Amino acid sequence: MDLKLDHYTEGDCEIVAVEGEIDVYTAPRLRELLIDLVNKGNFHLVVNMEKVEFLDSTGLGVLVGGLKRVRAHDGSLDLVCTQERILKIFRITGLTKVFGIYDSVPEAIEARRSQK
Amino acid sequence: MDLKLDHYTEGDCEIVAVEGEIDVYTAPRLRELLIDLVNKGNFHLVVNMEKVEFLDSTGLGVLVGGLKRVRAHDGSLDLVCTQERILKIFRITGLTKVFGIYDSVPEAIEARRSQK
Amino acid sequence: MATVELIISALPAHVRTARLVATAVARRIGLAGSTLDEVRLAVGEACSRAVEAHRAHCPGEPVRLELSDHAGRFEVVVADNAPGGQEALQRQVPTQVGESALPDVLAPDVGLAVIAGLADDVDFDATPSGMRVRMSWPAVPATQTSGNPA
Amino acid sequence: MATVELIISALPAHVRTARLVATAVARRIGLAGSTLDEVRLAVGEACSRAVEAHRAHCPGEPVRLELSDHAGRFEVVVADNAPGGQEALQRQVPTQVGESALPDVLAPDVGLAVIAGLADDVDFDATPSGMRVRMSWPAVPATQTSGNPA
Ligand SMILES: Nc1ncnc2c1ncn2[C@@H]1O[C@H](COP(=O)(O)OP(=O)(O)O)[C@@H](O)[C@H]1O
Numbered sequence A, B: 001m002d003l004k005l006d007h008y009t010e011g012d013c014e015i016v017a018v019e020g021e022i023d024v025y026t027a028p029r030l031r032e033l034l035i036d037l038v039n040k041g042n043f044h045l046v047v048n049m050e051k052v053e054f055l056d057s058t059g060l061g062v063l064v065g066g067l068k069r070v071r072a073h074d075g076s077l078d079l080v081c082t083q084e085r086i087l088k089i090f091r092i093t094g095l096t097k098v099f100g101i102y103d104s105v106p107e108a109i110e111a112r113r114s115q116k
Numbered sequence C, D: 001m002a003t004v005e006l007i008i009s010a011l012p013a014h015v016r017t018a019r020l021v022a023t024a025v026a027r028r029i030g031l032a033g034s035t036l037d038e039v040r041l042a043v044g045e046a047c048s049r050a051v052e053a054h055r056a057h058c059p060g061e062p063v064r065l066e067l068s069d070h071a072g073r074f075e076v077v078v079a080d081n082a083p084g085g086q087e088a089l090q091r092q093v094p095t096q097v098g099e100s101a102l103p104d105v106l107a108p109d110v111g112l113a114v115i116a117g118l119a120d121d122v123d124f125d126a127t128p129s130g131m132r133v134r135m136s137w138p139a140v141p142a143t144q145t146s147g148n149p150a
């Protein structure tokens, strides 16, 4: 129900594993984590959303904010998501064109590598 | 969440297996089943409450009604229940003294047999 | 956490909505385990009683539920507009259903006895225009339980 | 099933209570699957928006939610007392966040766009004294789904 956040390094990416609900109540914690990671020099982020049960526009706002931040350092913020109910809100808002959205963490890392 | 009812014969007892929530919304269905069983000549009932998640005084009322009914035919209505949160309401209302409450269906059947 | 108010039309199905809300708010305030079971059952009893009373006397009017967290306590108030509450309270809530006087169906007053047996603190207040059941439990400060152990 | 009304003080945690109630009532009315997800998200968006607007303008006032089932539709109305709704609607709800204009945080208007994209039917109504978001979905007759298959 609540939000669970975890992160670990994989190659030159920092993987952020999110579990639970990202809404107006929990989004501030995700925002803090993203800011913290960027401040510590992690400019290539992959947010794994496979265990996200709920995401609203507040959560989208935090992801967009994170993207702006890493881009200021020529970085990237990609997403891993295959859940239709989560993808829907990205589609409604047109954000599927803004984020790289991948089917798995290895795919996201691989895509990042080949873009360099 | 909702109420699931099942019943089967075991020796001279009819076992009623109840699953879910017995409250003001679902209790009428349990009442109907008990009345129906008694009308069909089942006067020794064992209600298995091990999978009951919620029981309120409406549900208690249905069990008490069932007990009155079988007693009118010199029958019995015993309960199987080990869940503390369900037993609590029987204790508060003093109904632990009115119903035979057993730890398992075989124990309830055995107790019935030895009482004859 | 401040107040949540729930207003339900007098239908048995909505008693479940009321239980759901009371349990969810209580859990968020930090109540857990058997206290949460007590809240669920006591709120359910109060709402069933109110809904049944409305169905008998004023089926078109809604039942009100107020949940709040103040002075370190989680408080639930269930208020109905049906007459009969005073009489029910004067009948002296029977705490125990005797073997000898086994009723055909339990009197609705048994619900009141159950509430009295469950709530940490309870106050029944009836006038000819309705009854208010005020129940409360000690609230665990949310900070102790709201954090994620991860 | 008739009306349920929920009145929440303007706190983010209560948005979850509102989602919980809306989802539970919708499910009981017979909504399921992706429609239930739409209800949860649209109601969440409307309540988040209202709660944030109250926090900015009138933190002491509550947000109201009304759930009803009539004429074959499940309807949810979220009403707030904060100003600014008219301006938000006049800004012409952007349906798509463009790559070029990547904002620092999404404007609260995006919530309105999400609601418009999710609800089967939606109606925004704003006055200087507040905004009403009325959303509805076709309701499956309860008889089709409420029975126990067992
Ligand atoms: N989807 C739902 N619709 C209606 N009522 C529900 C729903 N989910 C739970 N409830 C009610 O809310 C109460 C609390 O449920 P819940 O918080 O899930 O408790 P638990 O997890 O201990 O079973 C239950 O008594 C149940 O009646």
Ligand SMILES: Nc1ncnc2c1ncn2[C@@H]1O[C@H](COP(=O)(O)OP(=O)(O)O)[C@@H](O)[C@H]1O
Residues within 6 Å of the ligand: A001, A021, A053, A054, C023, C024, C025, C027, C028, D016, D017, D019, D020, D021, D023, D024, D040
């Ligand atoms: N105990 C709870 N306390 C607060 N909110 C809850 C609780 N349970 C569920 N919710 C909220 O209600 C919504 C619906 O929950 P639920 O009916 O359990 O959906 P699902 O079973 O599809 O996860 C969720 O978005 C969640 O935020």
